[in-house]
Amino acid sequence: xxxxxxxxxxxxxxxxxxxxxxxxxxxxxxxxxxxxxxxxxxxxxxxxxxxxxxxxxxxxxxxxxxxxxxxxxxxxxxxxxxxxxxxxxxxxxxxxxxxxxxxxxxxxxxxxxxxxxxxxxxxxxxxxxxxxxxxxxxxxxxxxxxxxxxxxxxxxxxxxxxxxxxxxxxxxxxxxxxxxxxxxxxxxxxxxxxxxxxxxxxxxxxxxxxxxxxxxxxxxxxxxxxxxxxxxxxxxxxxxxxxxxxxxxxxxxxxxxxx
Amino acid sequence: xxxxxxxxxxxxxxxxxxxxxxxxxxxxxxxxxxxxxxxxxxxxxxxxxxxxxxxxxxxxxxxxxxxxxxxxxxxxxxxxxxxxxxxxxxxxxxxxxxxxxxxxxxxxxxxxxxxxxxxxxxxxxxxxxxxxxxxxxxxxxxxxxxxxxxxxxxxxxxxxxxxxxxxxxxxxxxxxxxxxxxxxxxxxxxxxxxxxxxxxxxxxxxxxxxxxxxxxxxxxxxxxxxxxxxxxxxxxxxxxxxxxxxxxxxxxxxxxxxxxxxxxxxxxxxxxxxxxxxxxxxxxxxxxxxxxxxxxxxxxxxxxxxxxxxxxxxxxxxxxxxxxxxxxxxxxxxxxxxxxxxxxxxxxxxxxxxxxxxxxxxxxxxxxxxxxxxxxxxxxxxxxxxxxxxxxxxxxxxxxxxxxxxxxxxxxxxxxxxxxxxxxxxxxxxxxxxxxxxxxxxxxxxxxxxxxxxxxxxxxxxxxxxxxxxxxxxxxxxxxxxxxxxxxxxxxxxxxxxxxxxxxxxxxxxxxxxxxxxxxxxxxxxxxxxxxxxxxxxxxxxxxxxxxxxxxxxxxx
Ligand SMILES: Cc1cc2nc3c(=O)[nH]c(=O)nc-3n(C[C@H](O)[C@H](O)[C@H](O)COP(=O)(O)OP(=O)(O)OC[C@H]3O[C@@H](n4cnc5c(N)ncnc54)[C@H](O)[C@@H]3O)c2cc1C
Ligand code: SF4
Ligand code: SF4
Ligand code: FES
Numbered sequence: 001x002x003x004x005x006x007x008x009x010x011x012x013x014x015x016x017x018x019x020x021x022x023x024x025x026x027x028x029x030x031x032x033x034x035x036x037x038x039x040x041x042x043x044x045x046x047x048x049x050x051x052x053x054x055x056x057x058x059x060x061x062x063x064x065x066x067x068x069x070x071x072x073x074x075x076x077x078x079x080x081x082x083x084x085x086x087x088x089x090x091x092x093x094x095x096x097x098x099x100x101x102x103x104x105x106x107x108x109x110x111x112x113x114x115x116x117x118x119x120x121x122x123x124x125x126x127x128x129x130x131x132x133x134x135x136x137x138x139x140x141x142x143x144x145x146x147x148x149x150x151x152x153x154x155x156x157x158x159x160x161x162x163x164x165x166x167x168x169x170x171x172x173x174x175x176x177x178x179x180x181x182x183x184x185x186x187x188x189x190x191x192x193x194x195x196x197x198x199x200x201x202x203x204x205x206x207x208x209x210x211x212x213x214x215x216x217x218x219x220x221x222x223x224x225x226x227x228x229x230x231x232x233x234x235x236x237x238x239x240x241x242x243x244x245x246x247x248x249x250x251x252x253x254x255x256x257x258x259x
Numbered sequence: 260x261x262x263x264x265x266x267x268x269x270x271x272x273x274x275x276x277x278x279x280x281x282x283x284x285x286x287x288x289x290x291x292x293x294x295x296x297x298x299x300x301x302x303x304x305x306x307x308x309x310x311x312x313x314x315x316x317x318x319x320x321x322x323x324x325x326x327x328x329x330x331x332x333x334x335x336x337x338x339x340x341x342x343x344x345x346x347x348x349x350x351x352x353x354x355x356x357x358x359x360x361x362x363x364x365x366x367x368x369x370x371x372x373x374x375x376x377x378x379x380x381x382x383x384x385x386x387x388x389x390x391x392x393x394x395x396x397x398x399x400x401x402x403x404x405x406x407x408x409x410x411x412x413x414x415x416x417x418x419x420x421x422x423x424x425x426x427x428x429x430x431x432x433x434x435x436x437x438x439x440x441x442x443x444x445x446x447x448x449x450x451x452x453x454x455x456x457x458x459x460x461x462x463x464x465x466x467x468x469x470x471x472x473x474x475x476x477x478x479x480x481x482x483x484x485x486x487x488x489x490x491x492x493x494x495x496x497x498x499x500x501x502x503x504x505x506x507x508x509x510x511x512x513x514x515x516x517x518x519x520x521x522x523x524x525x526x527x528x529x530x531x532x533x534x535x536x537x538x539x540x541x542x543x544x545x546x547x548x549x550x551x552x553x554x555x556x557x558x559x560x561x562x563x564x565x566x567x568x569x570x571x572x573x574x575x576x577x578x579x580x581x582x583x584x585x586x587x588x589x590x591x592x593x594x595x596x597x598x599x600x601x602x603x604x605x606x607x608x609x610x611x612x613x614x615x616x617x618x619x620x621x622x623x624x625x626x627x628x629x630x631x632x633x634x635x636x637x638x639x640x641x642x643x644x645x646x647x648x649x650x651x652x653x654x655x656x657x658x659x660x661x662x663x664x665x666x667x668x669x670x671x672x673x674x675x676x677x678x679x680x681x682x683x684x685x686x687x688x689x690x691x692x693x694x695x696x697x698x699x700x701x702x703x704x705x706x707x708x709x710x711x712x713x714x715x716x717x718x719x720x721x722x723x724x725x726x727x728x729x730x731x732x733x734x735x736x737x738x739x740x741x742x743x744x745x746x747x748x749x750x751x752x753x754x755x756x757x758x759x760x761x762x763x764x765x766x767x768x769x770x771x772x773x774x775x776x777x778x779x780x781x782x783x784x785x786x787x788x789x790x791x792x793x794x795x796x797x798x799x800x801x802x803x804x805x806x807x808x809x810x811x812x813x814x815x816x
Contacts, residue, residue, distance in 0.1 A: 038594050047802035049794065051503065051525050055389030056558045058598050059679060060481050063389055083682060085594055104493050107448055140678065159450065163476060164674060167485065186489050190448030193486070198457025203445065206403040206438035210410065218411040219434070222418070223427045231295065234419040239468045240407065241287065242606065242623075246458075248407060255411035 022088040039066055039081040039092055053096035059083045062168035065138070068092045078170045080138045098169045100180040103187070112195040114153025121184050124151055126177035133171035133181055139164045143171045143181050150188050158185070159192035209257055218255040261684035266591075266693075269614060269644055273654050273691050276616035281662050284608055292621040293628060304631040304639065307581050312551045318777040319570055320714075326579040329548035333567050336788035337775060339507045340521060340530060342768035347510065350519070350534035350766070354380045354499075355757045356750075357519050357535035359506040359565065362390030363480070363739065364722025365541035366487045367746030368753070372539075373497045375754035380533060381491075381498065382522050384505035384542075384560045384793065388488045391543050391558050391723060392742060395480025396601040396675070398472035399743070400736035401437035403459060408469035410434035417737055420466040420625045421702075421730025424578070429728040432709040433737065433744055440743040441473060449486045451475050462606050464735035466625040472736045477601065477673050480739055504531065505564060505793050508771060509538065509572045509718065512764035517572065517718035519766070523793075534766060536757035537717050539749045540565040541742075544701035544723040547795045550582055554590075554597030555698040564791035565724040569705050571774045574713045578703025578726040583733055586629035587611075588697025590652040592683045597697050600655060600676065602735050607672060608663040610656045611694075613642035627732045630696035637695070644693060652693040661688050700738065702729050711749035717756060721749035 020035040024042055031046040040057065043050060055063030064081035068090045081094060103120035110116050118124055124147065133143035146161040162185030171181045209215065222230065238250040250256075262270065283289075293301065306312060313325045316334055356372045358365045361383030369379045381387065402408040413434040418425055441459075445451060452460040452474050461470045475482035491498050504522040510532070512518040519535040542565030546557025555561075570576060587602070589595040605611070605622035612618055613636050620632040633653055637643030643651030661668050669688045670677050680687045703726030711719045722742040729737060778785060796803075 036593050041594075041797070044797040045799045045802075047798050047806065049796065049798055050559075051794070054559050055385055056394050058394055058556070058558075060478065060675070061386075061389050061393045061558070063386060083594075083679065085682075102489075102492055104495070106493070107490070163450065163482075164478070166481070186485060189450050189482075190486060190489065192448070193450040194446065194448035197450070197453055198455070200403070200445065200451075200453065200457050200459045202405070202458060203403045203438060203442050206401075206405050207442050209405055210435050210438055215410045215435070218409070219414055219431055222411065222414055223431065227423050230415075230418065230423060234415050234423075235295065237412065237415055237468045240463070240470050242463055243287070243608075250407060255409050256407065257405040257409070 022086055024086050025089070025091040027093050028091065033086060035086065037086055039079070039084050039086055040064060042086050043081070053081060053094040057082045060166055062166035063096065064094065065096070065168040065170045065173070066092060066094045067170070078136050078138055080166070080168065083138070095170065095173055098173045100169060100172055100183060102180070102183045107190050107194050110191060110195070112155045112191040114151060114155070116191065117150045117155070117184060117187060120187065121180070123177065123179055124184060127151070127179060128177055130176060132174050132176065136170045136174045138168060138170060139166060141165060146185060146188070147179065147181055150184055155188050155191050156196055158188035162189060214257065215255060262690065263647060266644070270690055272614070272616040273612055273656060276612065277656065277659065280610050280618065280656070281659055284659065284663055290618045290621045293624060298628050301628055301631045301635060304635040305627055306551050306553065306584060309551065313580065317781045317783050318774065320573055320575040321570070324576060324580070326576070327548070327550045327582060329550050330545065330563055330566065330579060332788065333563060333790040333792060334570060335778065335783045336785050336790040337778070338571070338771045339523070339789045339791070340768070340771070342771045345521070345530070345768065347532055347766035347768070350532040352380060352531070352533045354378055354533065354535050356380070356537050356539065356753050357382065357533050358539045358541060359520060360390070360541035360543060360722070360724070361387040361500060362541060362543050362722065363392030363484055363487070363742035364746035364749070365539065366484070366491050367743050368539050368541060368721060368750035369491055369498045370487060371747045371750030372754045373494055375751050377754040377757055379498045380501060380535070382501045382504050382506055382520070382533065384503070384564070386502050387491070387500045388484050389558060389560065390484065391561060392480050392739070393484045394556065394558060394599070395739050396477050396599065397464060397603050398462070398474035398479050398736045399441065399483070399739040400464070400467070400471050400734070401441045401473060401740060402434065402469070402471055403438050403441060403473070404461065404471070408471050410437065412468055413437065413471065416467050417729070417734060420734035421732050423730070425730030426727035428709045432748070433728055433741060436744040437740055440740060440747065443747070444483060444486070444743065447486050447490055449475060449483055462603065463623060464602055464606065465623050465629060466734045477603065477675050483739065483743070505791075506568060507791060507793070508768060509568050510534070510766050510768065511572055511715070511770050512766050514762045514764040516716045516762055516764070518764070520568070536761035537719065537753035539719040539721065539753050540569055540705065540724055541720070541722045541746065541749070542724050546698045546701070548792070550698055553584065553696070553698040554588060556585055556588060556597055556599040557698070559794065562792040562795060564793065565720070566704060567791045569713065569715070569718065569720065572715050572718065572770045574715055574718065575706045576703065576726065577706050578731060579701070581702045581731040582698065583626055583700035583702050584630040584696040585699035586626055586633055586696050587655055587694040589692065590650055590695040591646050591693040592685070593648065594683065595679065599697065599699070600692060600694055604655060604657055604660065604673070607660045607668070609659050612654045612656055614644045615642060625732055625734065633696055646693060650695070652695040654691040655694045656691045657687045658689055658691065700733055702726070702731060702733055709748075710752045711745055712752065717761060719749040719753045721745035
């Protein structure tokens, strides 16, 4: 058994057995590829060595934005090449790069308001509400809505709604008003994370406790322990229940801060 | 591709045992965890223990060390550049610090180097952020809740996970700096999942004794990566990023200091010389070498380049005899093969069951133990689920999560995976997923100390490319932490070095010449190979046959 998808061997095997093949048009040129492949693997099957347009191969980095259409259709369709399975007769072109501007700022200094966003990205007012961005988003994000929340000053709402954005740029490539939605999205998320979400007090305390070397003695002891003793201490440590309350505390309070 | 009728039939067996398993979960009853002794036995099923998977390195500072064949092949290869033919006297760039690799470690290093007064170039192979860091889903460990947790327990867990082989100084630094690293990320605006009062949400991961895994939805790594990348882009005068320009060789000057690297522009095919006062290697892992033909979770550029370059320059390797297989990679449908199904599914209550719907493993064993037990169930016990294309897997019973934690939990906590499987006509709130161990993490790497220094003056390393922090087995959530903690340390240390310790001198590639000679002397057959690999080759072999010139030049010339 070889659990491996990408190896060369496997490709060989595939071409030996009879596979259902479908015709696709890579930038207008016809290739027959196995029907089960993603667009990304179809490029490779056709003989391309990808340099651009391929990053994580797992639907999260946004390197592989792709547009396609079918000969009998007026619609332009979009997808991530690594996530979209080929269909017969699709005309495919990747958009691995699309020019976009990014505002430069000091996140520390900014206020989490709509006017911060509109000052950094004044073109946001040009949005005509056409919804093309929403229709273009491979992550099914309501892009137009996060843009309008940003304009309204609902930073938390925009941050939440844009959270799954992989910054593939497909919305930007198609916006008639030339917005760079994903850079607006990350600005709202950083504003939210930095200025709206409450700071974690326990994190602050933990940093302080380390700084005051409150755990050093314990760790020094572990570092010096011979391995059998260390194993015993490890095996004897208490484990917090998986679904217990947040306030759970262990019996043994050594090396913890209790007050 | 939805489940086949055969698989649908088998799902019935899982459904049959589900109610009883849910009841047991509710009562807090778990499948018994393995003792340290049992763990030892089960690990014989781990791919690391297959002797034919490894061979000895025959040259260089770790000569005699047995590691994966795939890495050894790249070490037993010649440089992409011919040392005699290259004129190094007119560098294309001169800079304080060159950082090789624009993932989590490289970007953290750049921000800290800048904060410490250095000008930085990041040279990276793909786009800035196309990296394993982007792909991390589960979370990042740190002992931030000191009423129930502290660096002491974090230290213990990390050591236990690594079979007590970890380098103690490195673990100490990791756990002590963890809260600070998290606070830094919080202050940059990383959207960690929080309670309304600001407390960070935390959960368990494999091998943790306290719930200390912090997360940002199910895209923790992406949220961290895009935040620090955005921050780097806010300092474009100090941090310059060269994309699609991988490093192919380090430069060592006549004083024996690392003094930059040779880059290769993947598009124009030019070689570019960067002279730097200090260099940081942050090239990440090596999953795309597909050790023992395993599928992988890693990004396209994870091809061990940093290991190869630094090794040629004299840096030793450690802990590379172990490779981490993630217990739960998707094996079906084919398009999703190798993709990581985060441990959080198990953390949230999903059982792992065999073809008969029976549990056979505790869901929070350390990764190598969990993976080995799954491999045994398929290969030893024979209770794996057969999958089209002649493979096997076991079930990850995701529907339990919604039953245990309320309808809608999966869609809320795992939106990414829900959408992904929906595209293939599989509803993971109703049907289980098929999984098998997948190549995931390079436990070992370049030897460093707690300041990220390597044995070569002026060369620093941080992140997945380094070895020792995690010993023989990394715990989930400790590597996002590692890249942040040690990336920051490397940046700061390199900036200090550039200011005070760097000694200028003539640039050379003498170490490469020497390495080539040693290969020859040891009679190593390099078989026409050059390394680093830069990108894997997945093209159709039949087409490859007809690409006549690639036989001589390779697909990346
Ligand atoms: C799917 C997945 C899920 C994970 N989940 C978790 C998790 O939940 N928690 C956790 O803690 N860890 C997790 N990990 C592990 C963790 O994400 C990585 O170990 C860590 O992010 C590595 O960071 P890095 O900066 O060292 O390397 P990377 O982030 O991989 O960055 C390396 C960079 O170097 C570039 N590069 C490579 N070669 C060269 C070259 N020759 N020249 C120039 N640049 C080069 C690469 O293209 C890349 O951009 C996960 C990993 C994967 C793959
Ligand atoms: S595509 Fe542009 S103009 Fe249209 S709704 Fe989206 S942001 Fe507004
Ligand atoms: S919002 Fe735009 S950039 Fe983000 S994922 Fe959707 S289409 Fe891509
Ligand atoms: S390659 Fe990363 S999203 Fe497709």
